[in-house]
Amino acid sequence: xxxxxxxxxxxxxxxxxxxxxxxxxxxxxxxxxxxxxxxxxxxxxxxxxxxxxxxxxxxxxxxxxxxxxxxxxxxxxxxxxxxxxxxxxxxxxxxxxxxxxxxxxxxxxxxxxxxxxxxxxxxxxxxxxxxxxxxxxxxxxxxxxxxxx
Amino acid sequence: xxxxxxxxxxxxxxxxxxxxxxxxxxxxxxxxxxxxxxxxxxxxxxxxxxxxxxxxxxxxxxxxxxxxxxxxxxxxxxxxxxxxxxxxxxxxxxxxxxxxxxxxxxxxxxxxxxxxxxxxxxxxxxxxxxxxxxxxxxxxxxxxxxxx
Numbered sequence: 001x002x003x004x005x006x007x008x009x010x011x012x013x014x015x016x017x018x019x020x021x022x023x024x025x026x027x028x029x030x031x032x033x034x035x036x037x038x039x040x041x042x043x044x045x046x047x048x049x050x051x052x053x054x055x056x057x058x059x060x061x062x063x064x065x066x067x068x069x070x071x072x073x074x075x076x077x078x079x080x081x082x083x084x085x086x087x088x089x090x091x092x093x094x095x096x097x098x099x100x101x102x103x104x105x106x107x108x109x110x111x112x113x114x115x116x117x118x119x120x121x122x123x124x125x126x127x128x129x130x131x132x133x134x135x136x137x138x139x140x141x142x143x144x145x146x147x148x149x
Numbered sequence: 150x151x152x153x154x155x156x157x158x159x160x161x162x163x164x165x166x167x168x169x170x171x172x173x174x175x176x177x178x179x180x181x182x183x184x185x186x187x188x189x190x191x192x193x194x195x196x197x198x199x200x201x202x203x204x205x206x207x208x209x210x211x212x213x214x215x216x217x218x219x220x221x222x223x224x225x226x227x228x229x230x231x232x233x234x235x236x237x238x239x240x241x242x243x244x245x246x247x248x249x250x251x252x253x254x255x256x257x258x259x260x261x262x263x264x265x266x267x268x269x270x271x272x273x274x275x276x277x278x279x280x281x282x283x284x285x286x287x288x289x290x291x292x293x294x295x296x297x
Contacts (some may be wrong), residue, residue: 038242039242040245040246041245062238063234063241065234067238080238080239082238086210087210087211087212087235088235090258090260090265091209091212091214091227091229091258091260092227092260092265094209094210095187095188095189095190095209098189098190099187099189102189111237111238113237113238113239113285113286114286115239115286116284116286117284117285117286118237118239118284118285118286137260137264137265137266137285138260138261138262138263138264138265139260139265
């Protein structure tokens with residue numbers, strides 16, 4: 001259930017309409033310890049909750065770049081999101097974008113890392129259309145959300 | 150085929166291109182068409198050939214990339230060097246946690262038609278380790294050797 005909630009939270013992050021349920025809610029010690037365990041050099045940490053079911057989001061700086069990590073209230077690490085550039089995408093995704101979406105430009109790219117896998121969410125824009133694509137490392141692209149104008 | 154590509158990767162990257170005798174080889178039409186179909190935006194393309202495969206070196210999006218093909222035009226895979234900051238975040242944190250006192254000597258992304266991942270070679274004063282990741286989340290040891 002919490003993983004489904006996380007997926008929905010990720011989706012809203014990608015679509016830039018993220019809603020928190022209790023602004024700046026501080027988690028318990030077990031969640032904070034989990035963040036330190038996963039990201040020992042995290043700086044400028046801010047906490048929010050992203051669902052009523054106890055999923056916490058930490059926004060922080062890691063390696064001089066902003067990062068978001070998600071945890072359950074029991075301290076289970078669910079995954080991370082970070083904004084990256086097109087050049088940081090796996091090469092087969094870059095190639096697939098240039099073949100299949102030659103008339104679009106890439107607006108934003110998010111890397112979504114879970115403990116068991118990795119996906120990329122890419123917002124592409126043309127003069128009369130915009131959509132969010134989901135990509136896997138081997139260059140498979142699918143439409144995650146159409147017509148986001 | 151996966152084994153062949155792994156062998157290609159190791160021979161051409163980790164062992165520094167020992168297999169290639171000539172640059173700018175001519176390629177047959179099947180290979181050339183397969184390449185053009187896959188990489189429509191490739192620039193500065195040059196070819197090298199061994200008995201077993203063709204290797205294209207080219208620029209894509211400003212990055213230098215190598216793609217490997219059989220003589221029948223089947224793509225075996227692609228490799229290109231990346232920076233450690235380009236790794237998925239879980240792989241970066243795993244390196245920091247488990248190999249804190251090592252430094253990176255080689256890091257590249259590999260892509261096959263059925264999967265992709267990363268090879269990284271790290272070393273400390275005593276040993277050299279090559280790690281491989283195929284899931285973008287964790288590393289497994291590909292090889293380990295003591296320094297002489």
